[in-house]
Amino acid sequence: MMARSFHVQLLDQARHLASKERGRPLQVSLRRAVSTMYYALFHFLIDEATRSFIGSRPSQARLRQLLGRAFQHGTMSQASRAFGSGSISPRVSAAMSTSVVPARLQELANAFSALQELRQRADYDRSASFTREDVLALVARTHSMVGSWSSIRDHPSAKLYLLSLLTWDRLRDK
Amino acid sequence: MPNVDPDKLTAALDVERLNLPAKPRIRRIVWEPYTEWLGDPALQVWAVLDDKTPSKDRSWKRLEPIERAIRKALHDLGEERFPHIRYWTVSELRRHRNAR
Numbered sequence: 001m002m003a004r005s006f007h008v009q010l011l012d013q014a015r016h017l018a019s020k021e022r023g024r025p026l027q028v029s030l031r032r033a034v035s036t037m038y039y040a041l042f043h044f045l046i047d048e049a050t051r052s053f054i055g056s057r058p059s060q061a062r063l064r065q066l067l068g069r070a071f072q073h074g075t076m077s078q079a080s081r082a083f084g085s086g087s088i089s090p091r092v093s094a095a096m097s098t099s100v101v102p103a104r105l106q107e108l109a110n111a112f113s114a115l116q117e118l119r120q121r122a123d124y125d126r127s128a129s130f131t132r133e134d135v136l137a138l139v140a141r142t143h144s145m146v147g148s149w150s151s152i153r154d155h156p157s158a159k160l161y162l163l164s165l166l167t168w169d170r171l172r173d174k
Numbered sequence: 175m176p177n178v179d180p181d182k183l184t185a186a187l188d189v190e191r192l193n194l195p196a197k198p199r200i201r202r203i204v205w206e207p208y209t210e211w212l213g214d215p216a217l218q219v220w221a222v223l224d225d226k227t228p229s230k231d232r233s234w235k236r237l238e239p240i241e242r243a244i245r246k247a248l249h250d251l252g253e254e255r256f257p258h259i260r261y262w263t264v265s266e267l268r269r270h271r272n273a274r
Contacts, residue, residue: 120211133232141234
């Protein structure tokens, strides 16, 4: 039986953490769920990016893992903001042969940005509070975003987005 | 670019002006300026749900059209700060504010 993808396992773990207590959930469970959810999307995007750059053969797995270590949260956030807003510089958008960023890609990029900020709050802001319904809705949203990727994976802007996750700080002013 | 006038931002997020779905019912939309972990200015936005909103109406399928409407309204206004949008009931928001 094929092992489930790492990001799928993380999403399942997030749902489990958000649901585990009967009655009122513990904030610590909800916080860990948010953090886990962020890392699910983080690892999903890195996996898609490294497969796009290197290839998906099993023999290339170690090279993908090595390249995956080069991704930085801050760069991924900045790239996601740009694609989420649909505002890409003319030179960069010219490389896509289209200035259109599909709505699904914008939503995915925005979801990543929002989850990243929530993860920061969940892990470091002791004054933040989370609700079970909110967190479960976020899990559903993240599932939806990941599921919609196959419909936009081959769009030029999607490939550029994956490249930007690694290189945005070099690309954005071009 | 300077921030959008707060009154215009509030008006843009008036539930009467946005084309929101009937369910879940959004009582109002409130917002606050916010500084992110990267130090960038942003917005915290709460779409305030009725306390009687059932869990099934808090699924992403139900919330997605609301999120799109809010983002579009802010984009059309020229607001550049990233909106972090949350969906809390009246009571959840009250508890959050009382805890501060």
